[in-house]
Amino acid sequence: MRKLTIHIVLLAIILTSSACVQHTETRLSQIGDKLTDLPSSWQDIPVVLIDSKTDLEFEIRSSGNRLIKTRTDWYRVNRRNPNYMENVERYEVNSYEKLVEIKARAYYPDNSSWTLQPQDIRRRKIPLSNLVIHRFDIPGYDPGVLIMVQTRHRIFHPEFTGMFLFGDDHPALSRTIALSYPVEADLKFGIENGQDLTINESTITQNGTHTHKYHSKMVTDRWPRSKSPFPEQYYSALHVSFPPSGSRSYTWQELGNHYLDLSKQAFALSEPIKLLGKQIQNTASGDIVDHAFDTIVKKIRYQGDWDGRYAFFPRDASTILQHGYGDCKEISTILKATLASNHIPSSLALVSTRNYFQPIEAYPHLDGFNHTILAQKLGNAPYRFLDGTWSWAHAGNSYYHLIGRTAFVLEKDRSVLVTIAPDKDFKNEITTRSTIFQNPSDGLWKCHGRIDLVGKPALRFYSQLNWRDTLDNDAFAKTFLLNNLGVDASAITLVELSSQRVMIDYISLFQESYLSLGNGGFKLSVPNLYKQEIHTGLTDKRGPVQLSRFRQTDQWEFSFPASLSEPDTFDMPFARCTWNTETESVKRTYRQNSIVIPSDDFQLKKWNASHKALVKARAWNQEGK
Known part of the structure; x- marks a missing residue:
């Protein structure tokens, strides 16, 4: 009986290996067929993205929802340029994801091949950041080489992702985005097609899962950020509102409550913060908000430490005061706490700076924000915005560089998207x-x-x-x-x-x-x-x-x-x-x-x-x- 088991296992290995070889040959044949569509104008581009696919698998869990994102790219080297794909980098944002797996293969004109081994990946954590870089090199990098790179991410804060572009750093002959989710999920998602791409959509339901596939051809590469003041209105993308828990997409108000719940201890009024607030009140000769702004930007140096969760959530105000430095959300946090100690209400506001992607109102998610400022509501007047990272500015003009941008003002049960507009004193x-x-x-x-x-x-x-x-x-x-x-x-x-x-x-x-x-x-x-x-x-x-x-x-x-x-x-x-x-x-x-x-x-x-x-x-x- 033991010998029979061994024979069966060996036969299974042989059949599996044979199937893998056949699958690889079929895939290479499919990639080769697509090369016949390569435009002559793309022949001189160092690297062309022949086929690119992003698979998004949304999982509902009682401990917190997950998103598994797998991207598989096939490249062809047209001419040697080490700045493109010879040295490959893939990033892991450890604030909300784990890079589970990287696979890479290269196929050469002489029918030989290369497979990436785990020990060939160099991993480096960037100090004071939430980024981990995974690097590896492609050997035999010469014209005619086909390269496959696959990355798989397990995202445990899916609310911080939600925009998936069709465009890439390289022009793509074929681009597919597939979204899968349980049938009981009620997700807000859709295509924003500012580039007017021809996008074919298909939907299947199988084994309790809905899968939507979006496919486009001849997708040009992305322009530099400076070329697109409002890139979210130009570049075609799939937008999805992934809830952090439950089966239904959050509203903006619910998303605001969620962020505030995860950050609430940062706003606690400790004794050092109360003392600082009292000092500000006693020394203010004019507007106490202006004086608080000036005091905070002088005391707190603008410096980011985005390790772990602190890339997205602020440290508590007392710790910021003790360290003497903080990033945008932490300077805004200590300013908010100091004003609160003087019974002046204010709110954090998430914003995207100029030339960065902004959120689309129809799909609530936190993917489009890269900056935090403070918002103050005075009666029925529009919000007043203050950016404490501009230490050389006056409180009244610190927001000027953000005029026209969309801000997500965070207030309990009243979070809202607003456009930052000039106030009555704008000059x-x-x-x-x-x-x-x-x-x-x-x-x-x-x-x-x-x-x-x-x-x-x-x-x-x-x-x-x-x-x-x-x-x-x-x-x-x-x-x-x-x-x-x-x-x-x-x-x-x-x-x-x-x-x-x-x-x-x-x-x-x-x-x-x-x-x-x-x-x-x-x-x-x-x-x-x-x-x-x-x-x-x-x-x-x-x-x-x-x-x-x-x-x-x-x-x-x-x-x-x-x-x-x-x-x-x-x-x-x-x-x-x-x-x-x-x-x-x-x-x-x-x-x-x-x-x-x-x-x-x-x-x-x-x-x-x-x-x-x-x-x-x-x-x-x-x-x-």
Whole structure:
């Protein structure tokens, strides 16, 4: 009987090995068939993703739901480039997942193959982070090699994932996303297809499991983040709202309650926090919120320690105070606790910074947030937002860089998504005044100018000044004026300097703007319109783009009565530029409204051409006519 058992086992091994070989040959044949569809324009791309599949298996458990995510990618090497797939990296986010398994194989033109062994994987934990990097090398990395890489993740906080892109770092001939879940589950999910991909869907129910498959072909690679201000509205993706427990997708309110329950001990009012709150109250000479903000950003250094659960949940306020440092959610947490000790309510708000994916309201999940700020509700007024990571900012303008972004304000039973909007004190203005004169010593035309930055441009100047590599403020100011306003200053005086207002006096050569025809005149192209708000490359973006509310007034003063020729005025729904002359001066006023608009919109293209043409404006000596 024992011999018979051995024979049966050996036969099973032989049959299994034979089946595996046959399956591998079939799969290679399928991949080879897909190579015939490779566009000629893709032949020069170093690596092409031939076939990519993501399998999502949702499990309902009494101890907490799980998501098993398996991704299998087949690559073809077109030309050798070690920056692509020769050195493979796969990441594990240990705050909410465990990387269960990595498999990799390579198939060579001479019919030989290579299989990844566990000992070949180099594992490295990044200090002060929740990331573990798994690295391995592909031997014999040359043109014609087929590479298969499979990663399997067991996610124990499925609420922190929910967006699965069709696009990848490499263009893909074939892309499939499959979602499986028990029939008793009631999940919110759907495709957001901003790229207008042709996506085929199929659904089967088998053995108590629903499986939805979405397949697309010829998916181009993702653009850099800077190309897509609102990538969630452009890139095609499957969105799923996975509940952390139970069988039904959470609402945003329920998801907010869940996050607050996991973080509630962080907001406890300990004696050190009460003492700090009392000190703030006793020393406040104005608005206590402003004073608390200033106190916290001076006491708590912005530094992240995202090990384990602290990548997503804050440490308690007392620990943050004791350490003297914290990341965005921890600075917001200690600010919230300090205000609470003075009976001032506030709430944490999760947000996605510019150019990062934001959540889609129809699918509640926490996958689209990478930043935390504080929200304060004052009666029926809109929320006031404070970002304590901007230690160089004032409480009132610390949120400026987040205007237009979606915030998830966390309040017990009242959590809500809101768009961060400018408050009533928002300023985004530049005023310039240029006196044009002829230097008697050398006969060259020069400009004695003053530039006044108020609100958002002042904050940008001041924050960059604090991050600069040089201690020479004047040198930084010269660079800022040249890069943003086209002013090449030879001398600089900083008259006023704060995060709310910056005033600069300068002297620059104006000779290049001099036109010697007739009695002479000048091109009114310097100062330029402020390049941080008047973007020339918006029409090259992907998806919607955002313009901010902004105003710039420029006045040129001459020593002679001036007339104006070729002024390029325009009046559009979101921007307006006008010119007017007085006896010896010319003034240009540019006004821009806040708007989110498609990058291929006709009006945006017209605006893009119009503000480029402003350099045509000329001021002439009227006495010569």
